[in-house]
Amino acid sequence: MKRFALSLIVLLGCIGGPAGCRRSIRAIEAPEHQNPLMRRARACEQAGDLDQAIALYTDVLMKAPALASAHLQLALIHHDHTRDCIAAIYHYRRYLALRPGSDKETMVLGRIQKAEQLLATQSARRLSVNDPSGQVALLQQIDKLNAGLKLADAEKQRLNATNAVLTELVATLNGRIRRMELWIDRLQTAPDGDARGAGRRLAVQAQGAGAGATASRTYEVRTGDTLSRIADFVYGDPTLWPRIRDANREKVRDGERVRVGDILVIP
Numbered sequence: 628m629k630r631f632a633l634s635l636i637v638l639l640g641c642i643g644g645p646a647g648c649r650r651s652i653r654a655i656e657a658p659e660h661q662n663p664l665m666r667r668a669r670a671c672e673q674a675g676d677l678d679q680a681i682a683l684y685t686d687v688l689m690k691a692p693a694l695a696s697a698h699l700q701l702a703l704i705h706h707d708h709t710r711d712c713i714a715a716i717y718h719y720r721r722y723l724a725l726r727p728g729s730d731k732e733t734m735v736l737g738r739i740q741k742a743e744q745l746l747a748t749q750s751a752r753r754l755s756v757n758d759p760s761g762q763v764a765l766l767q768q769i770d771k772l773n774a775g776l777k778l779a780d781a782e783k784q785r786l787n788a789t790n791a792v793l794t795e796l797v798a799t800l801n802g803r804i805r806r807m808e809l810w811i812d813r814l815q816t817a818p819d820g821d822a823r824g825a826g827r828r829l830a831v832q833a834q835g836a837g838a839g840a841t842a843s844r845t846y847e848v849r850t851g852d853t854l855s856r857i858a859d860f861v862y863g864d865p866t867l868w869p870r871i872r873d874a875n876r877e878k879v880r881d882g883e884r885v886r887v888g889d890i891l892v893i894p
Contacts, residue, residue, distance in 0.1 A: 652729045659696040662687060668700070677708050695725035699735070706738060712746035806863035844893035846871075854883040861893050870894050 659665060668683035681704060687697040702718035705711040719739045723732060752766065846857055854868035862870075872879045874894045879885060 652726065652731055655726075655729075656696045659694055662691070662694065664690070665694070665697060668697075672700070672704065677704055680704060681709075693725055695722050698722040698725065699731075702735075702738070706742050710745070710749075712742045712749065715742045716746070802863075809860070809863075846891045846893050848885045848887055848889045848891060850887055852885060852887075854879065854885060857885075857891070857893075 660669070664683055664687045668680050668687065671677075671683060672680040681701065684697045684701045684704075687694055688701075691697075698718040698721040702715045702722065705718065706715035716739055719735050719742070723735055726732075844861070846861065848857075854871050855865040857871055858868040859865040868883060871891060871893060872883070874892045875889075878889050878891060885891065
């Protein structure tokens with residue numbers, strides 16, 4: 628009695644829960660793949676002998692028309708290799724009829740849609756042969772437009788690359804202009820209002836005489852100056868202030884602090 632009850636529960640579970648007891652498509656088709664002709668056909672397909680594979684799969688279906696796996700394999704070969712879309716669509720639909728609701732249904736339906744699209748293109752090209760003034764001209768126009776799109780895309784990429792270079796150049800030039808404006812502003816502005824003294828803030832002096840003379844720069848410290856501010860003024864980069872400190876150790880004694888009126892050597 629207990630064994631009968633257990634069997635009944637299992638049977639009811641299979642009826643009520645198809646996901647639990649329904650055999651997977653792999654398990655259903657495994658015996659089909661063991662068919663001797665199917666095995667020979669698969670071997671030819673894997674070896675690249677597609678004509679022989681098609682002949683063997685066709686032979687399988689002549690002997691066993693309900694062998695769904697053979698229909699699917701023939702559909703894939705015709706679709707992907709021979710480009711015989713009519714045969715591919717026929718075998719796809721036969722597979723769906725023999726395997727309704729399988730987990731391959733979505734894939735097969737998508738394949739049918741692609742095969743139908745390819746068939747439409749093939750049909751248009753065949754029709755164009757009989758209608759040179761219409762279809763051929765249309766297809767040529769489409770090809771011309773596609774070529775134009777490729778050229779436009781290439782030109783767009785080239786312009787994007789050029790724009791990136793120009794953007795970087797503009798940023799560099801803007802930085803230089805800013806430093807020049809700052810330099811001019813500082814040269815033209817004297818702390819005590821004496822415009823004549825502004826030009827003396829940064830001076831170039833010749834050391835020695837004759838052709839072998841060398842030049843050195845000096846800077847006159849004014850109110851509010853620090854080494855980083857002076858570095859920004861003479862180099863355009865405030866982080867270079869240690870250069871000035873190292874060249875003026877006897878005058879710079881406390882970090883960046885300098886005394887008004889000191890003449891600093893600018894290396």
